[in-house]
Amino acid sequence: xxxxxxxxxxxxxxxxxxxxxxxxxxxxxxxxxxxxxxxxxxxxxxxxxxxxxxxxxxxxxxxxxxxxxxxxxxxxxxxxxxxxxxxxxxxxxxxxxxxxxxxxxxxxxxxxxxxxxxxxxxxxxxxxxxxxxxxxxxxxxxxxxxxxxxxxxxxxxxxxxxxxxxxxxxxxxxxxxxxxxxxxxxxxxxxxxxxxxxxxxxxxxxxxxxxxxxxxxxxxxxxxxxxxxxxxxxxxxxxxxxxxxxxxxxxxxxxxxxxxxxxxxxxxxxxxxxxxxx
Numbered sequence: 001x002x003x004x005x006x007x008x009x010x011x012x013x014x015x016x017x018x019x020x021x022x023x024x025x026x027x028x029x030x031x032x033x034x035x036x037x038x039x040x041x042x043x044x045x046x047x048x049x050x051x052x053x054x055x056x057x058x059x060x061x062x063x064x065x066x067x068x069x070x071x072x073x074x075x076x077x078x079x080x081x082x083x084x085x086x087x088x089x090x091x092x093x094x095x096x097x098x099x100x101x102x103x104x105x106x107x108x109x110x111x112x113x114x115x116x117x118x119x120x121x122x123x124x125x126x127x128x129x130x131x132x133x134x135x136x137x138x139x140x141x142x143x144x145x146x147x148x149x150x151x152x153x154x155x156x157x158x159x160x161x162x163x164x165x166x167x168x169x170x171x172x173x174x175x176x177x178x179x180x181x182x183x184x185x186x187x188x189x190x191x192x193x194x195x196x197x198x199x200x201x202x203x204x205x206x207x208x209x210x211x212x213x214x215x216x217x218x219x220x221x222x223x224x225x226x227x228x229x230x231x232x233x234x235x236x237x238x239x240x241x242x243x244x245x246x247x248x249x250x251x252x253x254x255x256x257x258x259x260x261x262x263x264x265x266x267x268x269x270x271x272x273x274x275x276x277x278x
Contacts, residue, residue, distance in 0.1 A: 028085075031089060034064075036224040042069075045066075045069045049073040051140075059124065059133075059145075061097060062081060062086045062119075078110075081100075084099050101124075102129055110136065114143075114144060115137055115144070118146055120145070121267075126193050127195075130203070131202075134202035138271065139273040142269075143203060143269050150262055151263070153260070155250070156247075163243055168235075168239065203269035213261075219248055
């Protein structure tokens with residue numbers, strides 16, 4: 001798998017982890033989040049689960065989507081989640097969870113064989129996050145944040161960008177970005193994650209793993225997922241309704257459904273045998 005070239009980290013004002021209100025907004029409808037959000041490819045789960053030792057900590061575990069997949073692969077998983085609403089749903093669905101931000105969480109001397117984060121590491125300070133991972137990982141343990149990166153069908157991307165640009169003209173998002181290469185928009189996150197790992201000075205060289213897959217969505221399934229996305233979690237009901245109506249009309253014009261292409265991308269690094277930071 002390719003390593004990740006060192007690049008300058010994005011300016012501090014552009015880092016997602018500083019937007020705490022958005023980072024902790026996903027619990028507004030935790031049941032919908034768990035129902036509608038995509039899972040992760042089994043090939044990724046199996047590769048991470050092949051790391052020596054069974055103990056996994058899932059950072060920003062949300063409702064436990066990834067945690068349950070790792071548990072099904074035979075791992076023992078502890079979730080760390082800052083939103084009590086998400087944590088409650090995760091517990092109800094069988095995941096052990098401690099409520100805290102990753103940076104402030106107290107591992108109480110516990111050690112793990114893998115630190116994972118599904119769709120969550122960009123909400124964490126990449127330098128402090130990697131240092132905490134180094135503190136709790138056994139030598140040889142794996143740090144593996146990962147993301148599902150969607151590639152919208154062109155017609156749908158244009159429709160979503162048009163509707164959102166019209167309904168949400170002042171939103172701090174470039175909705176036109178979804179009409180461009182999907183992975184391009186994630187490069188600052190991936191590079192920042194790798195930079196944080198290098199600065200922890202406790203890991204081997206970061207690698208990037210990529211797994212491509214597809215998922216078929218009906219109109220209703222996609223409209224169920226949209227309110228769980230960061231751009232929409234805090235919208236007023238009227239504005240959200242207008243966005244969903246416009247996107248729904250676009251999907252109807254496409255025949256009532258579409259196929260989404262995903263790339264699940266992980267930035268991974270193995271804990272070296274050096275002494276852990278205090």
